[in-house]
Amino acid sequence: MSTTTTETPSQTGVVLTETAAREIKTIIQQQELDVDKVRLRVGVKGGGCSGFSYLLDLTETHKDTDEVFEQHGIKVIVDPKSLLYLGGTVIDFRDEVMGRGFVFQNPNATTSCGCGSSFAV
Secondary structure, eight states, rough: OOEEEEEEEOSSSSOOOOHHHHHHHHHHTTOOOOOTTTTEEEEEOOOOSSSSEEEEESSOOOOOOEEEETTTTTEEEEHHHHHHHHHTTTTEEEETHHHHHHEEEOOOSSETTTTTEEOOO
């Protein structure tokens, strides 16, 4: 059974910054998706230069076992296996001279690659 946590950063959940939430809302509008139905799926998969890669996906489906965290008007869903690696992770969005994209601050990562899209535990 899934649980919902709202607006409260947690060591066991995934935290979405206000900047990241604004960018997600912009992407939802650009893709003409229904903001009331769309969720941001956050996960990990094996691979990448450090062992695991982060996954971000907009979806309208979720499983009963997914954890749900609502922050800044965005519902974030994470499967239980990914949550083992992502608990306490903060997802931010940066738009800088050297590039733009989502940035993960994962307290569980022992190392991460230079691009920031993969990590090891």
